[in-house]
Amino acid sequence: MAGKTLYDKLWDAHLVKERDDGSALIYIDRHIIHEVTTPQAFEGLRIAGRKPWRVDSILATPDHNVPTTSNERASGVEGIEDPVSKIQVQTLDNNCDEFGIVEFKINDARQGIVHVIGPETGACLPGMTVVCGDSHTATNGALGALAHGIGTSEVEHVMATQCLVAKKMKNLLIKVDGQLGEGVTPKDVVLAIIAEIGTAGGTGFAMEFGGQVFRDMSIEGRMTVCNMAIEAGARAGMVAVDQTTIDYVKGRTYAPTDDQWDAAVANWRELVSDDDATFDKVVEIDGSSIKPQVSWGTSPEMVLPVDALVPDPAKEADPVKKSGIERALNYMGLAAGQKITDISVDRVFIGSCTNSRIEDVRAAAEVAKGRQVAGSVIEAMVVPGSGQVKAQAEAEGLDKILTEAGFQWREPGCSMCLAMNADKLGNGEHCASTSNRNFEGRQGYGGRTHLVSPAMAAAAAIAGHFVDVRDL
């Protein structure tokens, strides 16, 4: 019998029932919820007179709408100036109180972005199925978990039944071997992968990241990579469990202890694809060839190495792609053939579920140390992913380094990644952003997003335009 992939093993371990029509019920171990995609699900439960199946499987926190300035944060929910955001955050509090769900409320020291707090508290563990009404849930796959985003109807379904109706996906292996060059980070790796396979390259697949580059990568780095699986079309991204994973999980608040720890570790060690496992598709990339990346367009696949030139639509034969490039250049206010390094930045955003963990803050601080944000940059902000990340960074003095260099140091939340709170781009402004999506209007009406790593974002803040961080 052929071996199993990591995804096959996770699927098999959670299969409750296969139906004759090819659909299956999959058991969900962990459900993380936030304020944006749950109010209608709770309302659905109430209307049908249902209760959550297993309250201890759910962890809640508000993140998308929360303000990130300490002034506006000081008085909690009451202090949120946008009345519509305030209602949404208040609604999450009320729903969690009503159903007895544990919530890290707005000013709890453990509050943060859903995909940051899950792993850091040990709420999300290797071997789990993890869902959340947010497409970046695949972040948790870095722990060797099957994690993916769901819609609000599915949030309600999981709360009511502890299961999802699912169909098994196909297996895709993204293999990146070799060694990354200096200044090349996990963000550059995942952007290069998306450039290679396209935003629909992973549609219908569960994506495993394998090869030397990921074996050498920290869990934080693996999270950055898995986080953006959805930007390559895959709902779930994952990395096999190794000693790095086990060391990361040990001692976290909700992680098992004592004899349960030993049993869990023995179980987790199995969470690797077998040597003879077969994948439906394999993509191989040479890690040593990857350079720091910058997105130039309005889709995450519109990304290039920092030393490249903005593409020319005249050279594209496919009419749909050609008009896509033309539209993107027009929206972004760029000219074909322009050097990426000639693009000026108006704002800089370092944060989001992609890049707001301690290593990301360290990387930004390392570049910022002893330098100054360029005068032409309106605002450069660093938004830690959680209260724990913030406290850790402050303990290391990173906040001081960053503020001395002219960066703003904010309270945790999703912030300008999707600009549901007050942090947003002005019309036509270019932003060096460590977030995950450069869609039109994503970071603010008319805003122009360029996706980069934390080090590249900090370097752009200092230079006032994109620059190869390796040249600093």
Next chain:
Amino acid sequence: MKSFTQVTGIAAPMDRANVDTDMIIPKNFLKSIKRTGFGKNLFDELRYLDEGLPDQDCSGRPLNEDFPLNFPRYQGAKVLLSRENFGCGSSREHAPWALDDYGFRAVIAPSFADIFFNNSFKNGLLPIILDAEIVEQLFQEMYAREGYELSIDLATQSVSTPSGESFSFEVDEFRKHCLLNGLDDIGLTLQEADAIRSYEAQRKQQAPWLFGAIQPE
């Protein structure tokens, strides 16, 4: 759940690839705690010339006259035609809610993003995958003829054009069954409650650390 059996209606274009859910319904409107009322903000940043605000009366806003959904010929459209990877990006179910609330009952494209595809079925909005060549043909026929209507029949899994040409599409048996009958899939899953409990009991023995770690303080 809203059912879908047959629909005949005007087809309208969203003639680009990678239509993302931020484009379908921008984030400022996700602050609503309701499921309805998103139709007036569907494709907000393309449809209007100003920046939209939540809970705003949109009737007096300046329209982008170059955006096809604002053309008189596409008013009342029920079928949206688009290109590859429709619905990519965020998992927001507000995207199918907005399309549905606007009046669309089906979206036809060569491919869809997984989460959007899945969310659509839960809301009586039928995503239909047809070959890129066929989608191109439908686009051309639609552009050539004002009032171009498509007929969709879920039971026979077919899309028919005004000339009587018919194209068949695939749909999962379970989804088709739920959609045709407007079934509540939570209710269906709860019929398997015994199977879920028995899985859970077994899992608790094998992996007890997965249970009970998160408790109110």
